[in-house]
Amino acid sequence: MRISLIGFGNVGRDFAKLLIRRGVDDCVVAIMASKGGVLRRDCMKARDLSRYIENGIYGESMDMGLDDIIDAGIDAAIISIPPSYDTGEPNLSMYRKLLSSGVSVVTSDKTGLALDFAGLMAAAVKGDANIEYRATVMAGTPAIDLVRGLWGREVNSIKATLNATTNFVLTKIEEGLSRKDAVELAIREKLAEPDPRIDLDGWDAGAKLVILANQLGLNATLRDVKLSRFDADDERIRQAIKAGRRVKQVAVADMDSREMAVTLMEVDASSPLASVSGNYNAIEIRIGGDTVSLRGPAGPSARTAEVMLADLLRLKRAIH
Ligand SMILES: NC(=O)c1ccc[n+]([C@@H]2O[C@H](COP(=O)([O-])OP(=O)(O)OC[C@H]3O[C@@H](n4cnc5c(N)ncnc54)[C@H](OP(=O)(O)O)[C@@H]3O)[C@@H](O)[C@H]2O)c1
Structure with missing residues (x-):
C-alpha cells in the first residue's frame, strides 16, 4: 500500500517507529506537518524514516500540500493532526478531499468525525474509500x-x-x-x-x-x-x-x-x-x-500509534 503520514508529532513519529520495528512493508510516499512536508514517489526507506524521527522533517521539507500528496498516488493517509473544534478547519476539508479522491483514512484526530460524521461516511462511500478511527476514543481499549x-x-x-x-x-x-x-x-x-x-x-x-x-x-x-x-x-x-x-x-x-x-x-x-x-x-x-x-x-502516543497500525492492517484486509 502507498501511504502518507499527515501530522508528525508524538503520534505520527511513534507510528513511523512502529513501521520500522514491525517491518511493515507499506510504501511511505510522504510525510506532512503544518509547515511543509517531504515527498518521495519511489518510497522512503527505513533509514529515511529513522532520520526524520530523529531530526524532524523540516530540514528537508518543501512547501507542499494535500494536492501534491494525492497527485503522488496514495491509497491511505495516516492522520494525526491537532483538533480544531471551533471552525473544524483545516481538518474537515482535508478529510473530505482525501475521501472523495478515493484515498482511505486512518485517524487519531476526532475533529472530522465529531463535526460531520454522516458527511464523512457519505464521502467515503462516494469516493470508494474507507475511514478507520479506533484510535479516536480510548485508544488502547476497544x-x-x-x-x-x-x-x-x-x-x-x-x-x-x-x-x-x-x-x-x-x-x-x-x-x-x-x-x-x-x-x-x-x-x-x-x-x-x-x-x-x-x-x-x-x-x-x-x-x-x-x-x-x-x-x-x-x-x-x-x-x-x-x-x-x-x-x-x-x-x-x-x-x-x-x-x-x-x-x-x-x-x-x-x-x-x-x-x-x-x-x-x-x-x-x-x-x-x-x-x-x-x-x-x-x-x-x-x-x-x-x-x-x-x-x-487511553493514550499514550505509542499505544495510539499501535491502534492506528492495527487499523491500517484492517484496511489492507478490507481492500485486498
Ligand atoms: N498523544 C496521544 O496520546 C493521543 C491519543 C489519542 C488521540 N490523539 C490525537 O492525535 C492527534 C495528534 O496528537 P499528537 O500528540 O501527535 O499531537 P502533536 O504532537 O501536537 O503533533 C501534531 C502534528 O500535526 C502537525 N500539524 C498541525 N496542523 C497540521 C496541518 N494542518 N497539516 C498537517 N500537519 C499538521 C503538526 O505540525 P508541526 O510539527 O509543524 O506543529 C505536528 O507534526 C490529536 O488530534 C490528538 O487529539 C493523541
Missing part, C-alpha cells in the same frame, strides 16, 4: 468495537469518563492542589492540549461521545452536545470524597431522548466511572436494565 457490537440493540444510555487531563486535574485537586495549580501542572506535564479548555470544558470528551453515539446510529455532531465549563469548586471536590463519592467529568448520551452532555458530576466512588484516574477511561452502557462496562487505558 471502546468503539464494544459500542459497534451493540448496534441494533436497545441501548438506553452511554455514560463515560473520557478525558485524561480532567481526570488528572480532579485527582490533583482531591490531593490538595488548587484548581489553578492543578491545571498548570497538567500543562507542564504535557498532558493537556495546548489550549486546556479543549479538555476541561468538555470539547474532547464531547467529541468522543459523539463518535460513540454515532456507532449506534444517533447521527449526532458535537454541536448537539451541551458542554459545561470546568467550574468545580475545589472544596466541593474534596468534600465529595469524604461522602464516598468523586467528582468526575462525565459524558452522557441518552439514546431515548437523544440528549447529550458533558458535565462535572458526583458519582459513587465504587462505580467504574469513579475508579479511573490519569490516563485510564471508563464507559458504562445501560442496556435492557443491565450495565455493560469497560475500563482501560
Whole structure:
C-alpha cells in the first residue's frame, strides 16, 4: 500500500517507529506537518524514516500540500493532526478531499468525525474509500468495537469518563492542589492540549461521545452536545470524597431522548466511572436494565500509534 503520514508529532513519529520495528512493508510516499512536508514517489526507506524521527522533517521539507500528496498516488493517509473544534478547519476539508479522491483514512484526530460524521461516511462511500478511527476514543481499549457490537440493540444510555487531563486535574485537586495549580501542572506535564479548555470544558470528551453515539446510529455532531465549563469548586471536590463519592467529568448520551452532555458530576466512588484516574477511561452502557462496562487505558502516543497500525492492517484486509 502507498501511504502518507499527515501530522508528525508524538503520534505520527511513534507510528513511523512502529513501521520500522514491525517491518511493515507499506510504501511511505510522504510525510506532512503544518509547515511543509517531504515527498518521495519511489518510497522512503527505513533509514529515511529513522532520520526524520530523529531530526524532524523540516530540514528537508518543501512547501507542499494535500494536492501534491494525492497527485503522488496514495491509497491511505495516516492522520494525526491537532483538533480544531471551533471552525473544524483545516481538518474537515482535508478529510473530505482525501475521501472523495478515493484515498482511505486512518485517524487519531476526532475533529472530522465529531463535526460531520454522516458527511464523512457519505464521502467515503462516494469516493470508494474507507475511514478507520479506533484510535479516536480510548485508544488502547476497544471502546468503539464494544459500542459497534451493540448496534441494533436497545441501548438506553452511554455514560463515560473520557478525558485524561480532567481526570488528572480532579485527582490533583482531591490531593490538595488548587484548581489553578492543578491545571498548570497538567500543562507542564504535557498532558493537556495546548489550549486546556479543549479538555476541561468538555470539547474532547464531547467529541468522543459523539463518535460513540454515532456507532449506534444517533447521527449526532458535537454541536448537539451541551458542554459545561470546568467550574468545580475545589472544596466541593474534596468534600465529595469524604461522602464516598468523586467528582468526575462525565459524558452522557441518552439514546431515548437523544440528549447529550458533558458535565462535572458526583458519582459513587465504587462505580467504574469513579475508579479511573490519569490516563485510564471508563464507559458504562445501560442496556435492557443491565450495565455493560469497560475500563482501560487511553493514550499514550505509542499505544495510539499501535491502534492506528492495527487499523491500517484492517484496511489492507478490507481492500485486498
Ligand atoms: N498523544 C496521544 O496520546 C493521543 C491519543 C489519542 C488521540 N490523539 C490525537 O492525535 C492527534 C495528534 O496528537 P499528537 O500528540 O501527535 O499531537 P502533536 O504532537 O501536537 O503533533 C501534531 C502534528 O500535526 C502537525 N500539524 C498541525 N496542523 C497540521 C496541518 N494542518 N497539516 C498537517 N500537519 C499538521 C503538526 O505540525 P508541526 O510539527 O509543524 O506543529 C505536528 O507534526 C490529536 O488530534 C490528538 O487529539 C493523541
